Amino acid sequence: MTTIKKPLLMARELVSGYVSPGDTVVDATAGNGYDTLFLAELVGEQGKVYSFDIQSEAISRTTSKLLDANLLPRVRLICSGHENLASYLKEKVSAVMFNLGYLPGSDHSLVTRPETTLTALKASLEKLTPGGIITIVLYSGHAGGEEEKKIILDYCSKLDQNFYTVLFYGMINWKNHPPSLLAIEKKYIS
Numbered sequence: 001m002t003t004i005k006k007p008l009l010m011a012r013e014l015v016s017g018y019v020s021p022g023d024t025v026v027d028a029t030a031g032n033g034y035d036t037l038f039l040a041e042l043v044g045e046q047g048k049v050y051s052f053d054i055q056s057e058a059i060s061r062t063t064s065k066l067l068d069a070n071l072l073p074r075v076r077l078i079c080s081g082h083e084n085l086a087s088y089l090k091e092k093v094s095a096v097m098f099n100l101g102y103l104p105g106s107d108h109s110l111v112t113r114p115e116t117t118l119t120a121l122k123a124s125l126e127k128l129t130p131g132g133i134i135t136i137v138l139y140s141g142h143a144g145g146e147e148e149k150k151i152i153l154d155y156c157s158k159l160d161q162n163f164y165t166v167l168f169y170g171m172i173n174w175k176n177h178p179p180s181l182l183a184i185e186k187k188y189i190s
């Protein structure tokens with residue numbers, strides 16, 4: 001039976017079509033480590049995942065998930081803001097995943113912020129290889145979430161269509177601020 005995928009799962013479905021074994025990719029918000037684990041499986045033994053979070057708790061939760069799956073060697077965990085992405089990444093990447101908001105089961109006031117998210121997004125666009133993808137799962141239910149969503153949507157809606165294709169996806173009849181998804185594909189330019 002087919003059902004409509006929630007934004008989190010749709011993000012993974014999209015990313016899996018853009019990443020090949022051996023690629024370098026980024027999880028911009030490690031959190032509980034689910035996306036980092038997903039990406040580590042996707043890039044295979046020769047690939048590399050850079051995974052950022054500002055909270056040491058998130059880094060340790062992600063580390064233990066990777067250890068359990070025996071995938072830690074493929075991942076560089078960085079306890080720093082994704083706004084510093086450019087200083088850690090020398091190579092181009094085929095995918096960057098953002099999952100904004102707060103760390104579930106932790107301090108809800110420690111959230112992603114529009115200015116730093118925007119800086120990280122701009123750096124990601126620079127580092128993205130043609131034919132690569134950036135996914136951003138947006139939340140609007142927490143303090144500051146609606147503003148962040150608006151600013152990111154506004155920025156992405158103005159990206160030049162000659163260079164990028166931008167998708168917006170979400171459930172428009174769901175109550176209680178359901179998450180939504182932005183996906184940005186960098187086009188091949190001949």
Ligand SMILES: C[S@@+](CC[C@H](N)C(=O)[O-])C[C@H]1O[C@@H](n2cnc3c(N)ncnc32)[C@H](O)[C@@H]1O
Pocket residue numbers: 028029030031032033034035036052053054055058080081082083098099100101102103104110111112113116117
């Ligand atoms: C919704 S959670 C991410 C969930 C994660 N993708 C997963 O699969 O479990 C958002 C995370 O963003 C982190 N965060 C907030 N500001 C950040 C920043 N400037 N750079 C990197 N991570 C940040 C938070 O600490 C939190 O862990």
